[in-house]
Amino acid sequence: MTIHRPTIDRPMPAGQVGRSVPRLEARQKVTGRADYVHNLVVPRMLYCKVVRSTVPHGRILSIDTSAAEALEGVYRVVTADDIRTVVPNPFYGPAFHDQPVLAVEKVRHVGEPVVAVLAEDPYVAAEAAQLVTVEYEPMEAVFDEIEAMTSTAVVHEVLKPAGTFPDLKHLVGRRDTNIALDYRLRRGDVDAAFAAADHVFAHEFKTQQVMHTPLEPMVSLAEPGEDTLTIHTASQSPSFVRIEIARLLGWPENRVRVKVPHLGGGFGAKLYIKLEALVACLALLVRRPVKWSLTMEEQFYTITKHASTFRIESAVDKEGRVTGRRCEVFWNGGAYADIGPRVTQKSGFTAPGPYDIDNVSIDSYALYTNRPPAGALRGFGIPQLVWAYESHTDLIARGLGLDPVAFRRKNLLRDGRPQATGTPVRDAAIEGVLDDIAARMAWETPFDRGSGPVKRGRGIAVGFKASIAPTTSVAIVNVAADGSANLYLSTVDMGQGSDTAMAQIVAETLTLRTEDVKVVHPDTDVTPYDMATLGSRSTFHAGNAVKLAAEHARDQIAALAASLGLPPGSNYAPADLFKKKYGMQAGNIIGVGTYIPEYKSPAPETGLSDNVTPFWMVGGTGVEIEVDTETGHVRILRMVNACDLGRPLNPKIVETQISGAALMQLGFTMFENMDLDDGQVTNASLADYKIPGMHDVPDQMESVITEAEQKSGPYGAKGVGESATFGVSPAIANAIHDAVGVRLTEMPLTPQAVFRALREAELNSSTTSA
């Protein structure tokens, strides 16, 4: 394996932004000194273990806790009735208030928490959990997203959207449906475009349910105070946890304190409420600290990535221009909505892809099923969409006998042109990303197609994503009397390197060394609001807030200098100013920055808006592969991932974000798959659910930072955590088609699937020739 590193640091004037500063926490992590909730123990703490549903859909007839309660060392066994003494209406969720803290009256997926057992010894709690018996009356279940559209099995009797989202209001009180959200977009005259088309192409693509697999499983610990509650949690969204727990308890926000140290990976799994609601209720119920740590197996029943079906249809004129596109996307959200409806809408509106198409219709449906819930996972639905529209794009090019890159160039969205929503695309290097990949792969030159049973092929794909909007970030920069600075921020460094990047922004603005800026980890009693660490929003949103806070501090330092009679532009150190002002090393300067970008909500009927996102992320992938036609095995010889991330704050971290995202998507593309049998995950362990290892890394991997600038971003930067996931799946499917002439439309692209397709193609051609 070789990893091509073209890094050229392009530092800003103070030499901090644009420099590949080594991660601030790297030494702590490799020496085992970094803090994780996993290692946290507090006095009088109880461990929680939950009893989980064994049926996908059923009414709870009875719960017998007597044997568990009788086990020596068990402190208490808790059911939903007990939870209700703390929280009368114990339902939570970011989009819908549909998820019970413990199952109430019925269960909606295998693995749903039904009973909680508390003990001082976690092994006693685990053993006691096995002794609880729950009797269910099985109900008809639905697992497939297409069947859920019309099935008689209904997961939730009535929809309960949270009040916070205007586009969910029409769903309040809707009954007997599994459609949690029906998002639509209509632009131009699609029917007319299809009627006038020279060619029409229609395809259906599917993706499978997979899991984030953070190597640190979810963990939360709640400590009750006199009239307060402190929650230590491995969460990507401490501010949301505080607000939602306060809502559940009916408390003011300031009585709930949420603290987050380091995370062992998040990828969208640790967002919103996961374990926090139950540990909060338990801690208040028994007035003792309660810790709940999931096993790897339990994570498969907690949050996953949406399986999906995407029907896409294009009208193309005789010049090879796409004139109309119909998109129907069905998202398998599982038993609880979590953030699924946001995926359906926020990602749904980019379903036609980064192409300039005048006539577009999109219908995107969030569906309840009796599978484990699905939510955000690195890419927030975009990889499912790009998988479909870039496979489709390739098929159109092949159908018309056009080069796939040339066909894309003809149809790409260019600067200033309106995207499907009507929002003009700005600062989005879609063509730059495509050009960079094509140039790296020498697309115009002849390609070795292999010999014998091993055939070679290459493929390319490009996708884009709108940032989640409108969201707010607040930052505080505290300059101490010796001139050193602390940054107070609720952005969570879950391994992506945000602490380092944010410290670089402070250092650049205040002319400090990045290594001298201390980042205070999220503690909602101390650090200000940040919507959440998700959707690649932190660099842009939190980064802008941090820059504003640092500028605010810088301006106050200048004002202090002026108040001390120093002429503007004179050379002084902040420490001297403090000493001059206060007569000794004393005082602080506090800079505060709040950032919320402008945004216009899409019109409910048409889905249109002229300002739907503050920025666009662009990512593309090119691969060269070989296919063993005797077995269907695909080997990736070379993978090029290019992204538009504006100007890189820290080029080296950016490159690892690019390669990491691409490898994660590689696993989802090639083999990761939650095997379900009647709603039960039959491979819920690292022994049986395989994620990529070192031997799965392509022989040659290249991470490319496409030349770009996000003018509204901090120092020209924007997010990149997800961008390299976009193109991976379709690039590989396109390369397989290129190598052996078969098209796979369902992920994962297993050797067996490739082999079957080859065999079918062989049979078809022999039938045709006969």
Next chain:
Amino acid sequence: MRGFELVHPGSLADAIGLLDTDDDTVRPFSGGTALMLMMKTGVFRPSRLVHLGRIGDAYSEITASPAGGLRIGAMATLSALEHSPEVIRVAPVVARAMTRLANVRVRNVACVGGNLAHGDPHMDLPPVLAALGGSVSVAGPQGTRDVAVEKLFSGYYETVLGRGELITDVVLPSQRGWSSAYLKCTTRSADDWPALGVAVSLRIEGGAISEARVVVSAATEILTRLTTAESALTGAAADESTFARACEAAAAEAEMVEDARGSADYKTQLLRVYLRRALTQAVQDGAVS
């Protein structure tokens, strides 16, 4: 799982004595790599584990016999096999198979005896040892006996080992003149459990195959010798057309099991391809001298 008792017998006889019980929550423990997975998932809840690490160094020795065979102590680790000069000289196919078996951390603690006695059909070592004509020495309350590796397995995670019986050694007959190869195939990540393992051992004299052993594992419920494939090879020239006939015979003979790694039909195709490649590789690598 709450507590269990861990005992450390100081001799083989003591270990056998401790294991001579009908209580199936009492089990031997050597490297523990497989047992710990079962304990963590709650599949196995022991009352007592009998640790074999202190029964004596003799049980982890690897010695070459003057005749060209090998004796491997059951407590030898897989990395000891991987790096042993005797193994590399006498049975290079064994050392090569180790490099893609699990990972270095597992190989450093997992032991040969446990690897066999676990009875998991997805293991790499059993088919290799079976193809080499290996047998195990077994000691138990009734004394000792020898069992051919190919006869050791009686079902999925089941062996013919009786109450209180322990594998003490693996014995390989002379490998001189034998050409051997082992190939495995994964269908998910590269480090997944194999979808198929195929081991071959051929004696080629004057361009013709005089003896052949073909063993398939992972795709079948238990490790299986493919005798019709062996018949197709025996007495025939070691060439492509013979191999093709043997592969078709193997495909017709082996009873494949469908699982998450592939359908039975697909695994049959893998066997066709991988057996041919294994035979070709064995010929290419040449005979042990």
